[in-house]
Amino acid sequence: MHTIAVLIGVFALACGCGYLVVRHAVNSTIERQALTVAEIVASQATTARSVYAREIADKLTRDGFGPNVDSARLPGHVPIPAQFLKMVGRASSEQSHRLYEYRPVSRWNLEPTQGLTDDFLRWAWPQLEAQDRSAPAAPIEWRAVSRIETVQGQRVLRYLSADAASQQSCAACHNAYEKKPEILARRLSDGVPAGKQWQQHQLLGAVAISIPLDKAQQLAGGQVNETAVFIFGILVASFSAMFWFNWRLSRQERSLRETENQLKSSELETRSANALLQAKQGVERAFAELSTYMRGIDQHAIVSVTDRRGRIVQVNDKLLEISGFSREELIGQDHRLFGSKAHGREFFAQMWDTLERGETWRGTICNRAKAGGLYWVDSAIVPLKDASGSVDRYLSICIDITERKRAEQDMLRMATHDSLTGLVNRALLRDRIHQALECDKRTQSLAAVLFIDLDQFKAINDSLGHETGDSVLVEVARRLQACVRAEDTVARQGGDEFIVFLPHLPDAHGAGVMAERIQSRLSLPFVIDGREMIVGSSVGIALFPEDGQDADTLLKNSDSAMYQVKDAGRNHYTYFAPHMNQLAADRYAMVSELRGAAERDEFLLNFQPIIGMASGRIEAMEVLLRWQHPQRGLVPPMQFIPLAETSGLIVPIGEWVIRAACAQIRAWRAAGLQVPPLAINLSAIQVHHKTLVERIAAILREMEVGAGALEFEITEGSLMNKTDEVVSTLRRLCGLGVRLAIDDFGTGYSSLSYLKRLPVDTLKIDRSFVMDIRSDAEDAAIVGAVISMARSLKLKVIAEGVETPYQLEFLRALGCDQYQGFLASKPLSAIDAARRLTQRVPDDTPA
Numbered sequence: 102m103h104t105i106a107v108l109i110g111v112f113a114l115a116c117g118c119g120y121l122v123v124r125h126a127v128n129s130t131i132e133r134q135a136l137t138v139a140e141i142v143a144s145q146a147t148t149a150r151s152v153y154a155r156e157i158a159d160k161l162t163r164d165g166f167g168p169n170v171d172s173a174r175l176p177g178h179v180p181i182p183a184q185f186l187k188m189v190g191r192a193s194s195e196q197s198h199r200l201y202e203y204r205p206v207s208r209w210n211l212e213p214t215q216g217l218t219d220d221f222l223r224w225a226w227p228q229l230e231a232q233d234r235s236a237p238a239a240p241i242e243w244r245a246v247s248r249i250e251t252v253q254g255q256r257v258l259r260y261l262s263a264d265a266a267s268q269q270s271c272a273a274c275h276n277a278y279e280k281k282p283e284i285l286a287r288r289l290s291d292g293v294p295a296g297k298q299w300q301q302h303q304l305l306g307a308v309a310i311s312i313p314l315d316k317a318q319q320l321a322g323g324q325v326n327e328t329a330v331f332i333f334g335i336l337v338a339s340f341s342a343m344f345w346f347n348w349r350l351s352r353q354e355r356s357l358r359e360t361e362n363q364l365k366s367s368e369l370e371t372r373s374a375n376a377l378l379q380a381k382q383g384v385e386r387a388f389a390e391l392s393t394y395m396r397g398i399d400q401h402a403i404v405s406v407t408d409r410r411g412r413i414v415q416v417n418d419k420l421l422e423i424s425g426f427s428r429e430e431l432i433g434q435d436h437r438l439f440g441s442k443a444h445g446r447e448f449f450a451q452m453w454d455t456l457e458r459g460e461t462w463r464g465t466i467c468n469r470a471k472a473g474g475l476y477w478v479d480s481a482i483v484p485l486k487d488a489s490g491s492v493d494r495y496l497s498i499c500i501d502i503t504e505r506k507r508a509e510q511d512m513l514r515m516a517t518h519d520s521l522t523g524l525v526n527r528a529l530l531r532d533r534i535h536q537a538l539e540c541d542k543r544t545q546s547l548a549a550v551l552f553i554d555l556d557q558f559k560a561i562n563d564s565l566g567h568e569t570g571d572s573v574l575v576e577v578a579r580r581l582q583a584c585v586r587a588e589d590t591v592a593r594q595g596g597d598e599f600i601v602f603l604p605h606l607p608d609a610h611g612a613g614v615m616a617e618r619i620q621s622r623l624s625l626p627f628v629i630d631g632r633e634m635i636v637g638s639s640v641g642i643a644l645f646p647e648d649g650q651d652a653d654t655l656l657k658n659s660d661s662a663m664y665q666v667k668d669a670g671r672n673h674y675t676y677f678a679p680h681m682n683q684l685a686a687d688r689y690a691m692v693s694e695l696r697g698a699a700e701r702d703e704f705l706l707n708f709q710p711i712i713g714m715a716s717g718r719i720e721a722m723e724v725l726l727r728w729q730h731p732q733r734g735l736v737p738p739m740q741f742i743p744l745a746e747t748s749g750l751i752v753p754i755g756e757w758v759i760r761a762a763c764a765q766i767r768a769w770r771a772a773g774l775q776v777p778p779l780a781i782n783l784s785a786i787q788v789h790h791k792t793l794v795e796r797i798a799a800i801l802r803e804m805e806v807g808a809g810a811l812e813f814e815i816t817e818g819s820l821m822n823k824t825d826e827v828v829s830t831l832r833r834l835c836g837l838g839v840r841l842a843i844d845d846f847g848t849g850y851s852s853l854s855y856l857k858r859l860p861v862d863t864l865k866i867d868r869s870f871v872m873d874i875r876s877d878a879e880d881a882a883i884v885g886a887v888i889s890m891a892r893s894l895k896l897k898v899i900a901e902g903v904e905t906p907y908q909l910e911f912l913r914a915l916g917c918d919q920y921q922g923f924l925a926s927k928p929l930s931a932i933d934a935a936r937r938l939t940q941r942v943p944d945d946t947p948a
């Protein structure tokens with residue numbers, strides 16, 4: 102109640118204040134508007150009077166009818182402007198139904214009605230006069246004077262606005278008027294100074310305006326009331342809303358209090374209900390969680406249930422998805438339907454042991470899908486018990502790990518196999534040998550390791566590129582696998598080295614048979630990208646148990662045997678013999694000594710004269726490299742040149758030879774000798790070396806001996822892979838100005854057409870043919886054929902290894918051009934060669 106009383110009080114106060122504010126605002130608006138109206142009326146009146154004086158009264162004055170000092174009394178004359186203003190004022194008041202009134206007034210009044218007749222005019226007029234005095238004879242910014250008065254109980258705006266002499270004629274007329282005797286008298290009686298002199302702009306009179314405000318207020322009253330009603334309405338609505346809310350609140354408060362009481366009275370009941378509710382919610386939550394887990398398991402796991410006998414009774418979609426079977430195809434089937442044969446009996450026996458003990462079995466299983474593909478799962482198989490406690494079902498929950506298994510298998514494969522050929526690598530090979538030997542030891546069987554190294558494979562890489570080399574290796578791997586039995590292992594040791602392991606051999610001879618088979622398969626031409634090439638191979642054999650009891654020893658010994666084959670000229674096979682290990686050790690030692698031989702000045706050159714058949718003179722000399730070893734003595738070329746070739750040292754050593762030969766030419770020339778061309782041997786490795794021509798050109802430039810001073814001999818064997826690259830190298834070499842000879846001619850397989858393409862000048866018949874000319878008719882025929890072929894190709898022929906006069910005469914008779922051999926001279930030291938050159942006598946030719 103108290104609140105309601107306060108609200109009503111506030112409401113009443115708000116209404117009263119609102120009304121007063123509105124009322125005050127309306128009154129001050131009315132007063133401001135009345136003042137504006139007074140300004141407009143005063144301006145209209147003085148303008149009308151001014152227009153009348155200037156436009157009408159002036160004109161009529163010139164016609165004799167205008168106003169003059171006496172015109173008020175003269176018939177036919179228009180009134181003076183002040184009278185005109187008075188008339189207009191009166192008419193306007195009537196026209197506006199006395200909304201406003203005005204009339205001209207002055208202290209120097211023409212008529213009593215125009216004088217300062219009341220308090221307002223007597224108060225306001227001096228204020229206009231004060232402005233008039235402030236600026237004599239100049240246009241003045243007149244300020245009107247006004248105030249609100251209560252006249253006969255009515256509020257009225259009183260307003261006085263100056264009406265100055267707007268024209269000189271106004272001042273003149275008024276001055277004339279002031280001079281009239283009766284006016285002078287009247288001024289005296291009115292107490293006003295007589296004979297006033299007027300000037301233009303001076304205050305002649307003023308317009309007095311009255312505007313009754315009450316009338317306007319009556320009109321505005323309606324507006325005030327409407328506004329008040331509006332505000333009142335808003336207030337009523339607001340207060341009603343407040344009352345309503347207040348009422349609602351108190352009702353709710355009441356009902357809360359009642360509820361509180363009820364709750365208090367049934368507290369015990371509520372407690373037990375709450376306990377029940379919580380229990381129910383707990384059960385619901387557990388159910389929700391369980392079904393979420395089940396959904397999760399169902400989405401990610403492969404789930405199946407089998408009965409005691411292993412028959413499938415339930416499967417989820419994941420199992421159908423991975424196995425490719427439909428639900429109908431699986432339900433009722435034995436779970437062995439998924440068997441992949443990847444697991445042995447033991448695996449399943451152990452599984453059933455665990456399950457029959459009522460325990461969960463965990464493990465990885467490889468299964469087979471309907472389409473035949475394998476998949477791997479990580480499984481947990483849980484035995485489910487019936488009410489009596491005995492196992493009646495098995496729940497299997499599996500996760501697909503096929504991807505992981507495949508990745509593991511890939512990684513295992515990468516770790517155990519060669520990526521290029523797919524063959525077993527050295528690590529797995531060792532493992533396999535180890536396992537097989539364990540078995541062979543028990544059964545006392547034989548086994549063999551065959552070490553296969555391709556011959557001159559580097560030349561294929563250098564001349565045809567690494568990719569072609571790779572293709573050859575892949576093809577070699579394929580051919581090797583085609584040669585062996587299922588239980589044998591073919592591995593790639595690295596580079597161009599392959600191992601074939603033969604376990605359980607019936608006898609040692611079997612290993613040799615296999616080596617022959619392999620070599621004959623590999624000797625068939627390889628065709629890569631349309632190019633045909635021949636690849637030889639060298640095979641070393643180590644036998645178990647006599648050559649080694651373990652994998653490493655067998656591998657090492659087969660390697661030594663293979664090196665023996667290389668040293669013996671390649672493209673053969675041999676069984677290991679104990680001395681070979683010593684030879685292998687020697688080989689390694691010699692290679693490392695060979696490496697610094699040039700720097701240690703251990704190389705020297707020998708020169709073997711080549712004699713012209715016709716001239717009997719030395720027409721060239723073959724340059725022969727010798728190695729003077731500090732401990733080993735003079736090492737024969739046959740011992741160290743193959744080592745230099747296999748180790749790649751032949752390239753720098755070959756360069757050393759060319760440079761040293763050039764240096765010798767310069768020295769001999771400096772000594773005044775006439776030096777014939779020197780013939781230098783180039784090995785196959787050098788011929789296939791990419792920068793051979795550039796290096797020779799650089800040496801020739803550096804040594805300044807002239808290209809004609811050198812000839813190069815290339816063995817027929819080094820042209821075996823008859824490639825365009827070799828032809829191009831030889832052509833560029835010829836382009837330098839040097840001459841080319843084919844060495845050991847007859848030992849290779851050069852075709853006539855190929856010979857024609859080569860830019861060679863000379864063929865050197867191999868000593869093996871010359872040696873037996875007398876005893877071997879076939880050799881004699883070959884030599885004859887070579888010489889006649891060379892002649893037809895316009896090539897020079899040199900016979901090597903001429904040791905007897907018979908041989909010499911035989912060759913001369915066939916038309917051979919030059920010869921060399923012990924008959925003419927052994928290889929000579931530089932000093933002896935120089936001496937021989939100085940002789941230059943026909944006795945070069947033995948009689």
Ligand SMILES: Nc1nc2c(ncn2[C@@H]2O[C@H](COP(=O)(O)OP(=O)(O)OP(=O)(O)O)[C@@H](O)[C@H]2O)c(=O)[nH]1
Nearest residue numbers: 554555556557558559560562567570571596597747
């Ligand atoms: N294309 C190819 N070449 C390889 C690979 N691994 C090694 N090689 C090359 O195989 C060549 C092996 O050369 P070697 O066995 O030393 O010598 P070779 O030229 O066969 O001469 P010999 O064995 O003495 O008859 C080298 O040039 C290696 O760079 C490979 O994976 N691919």
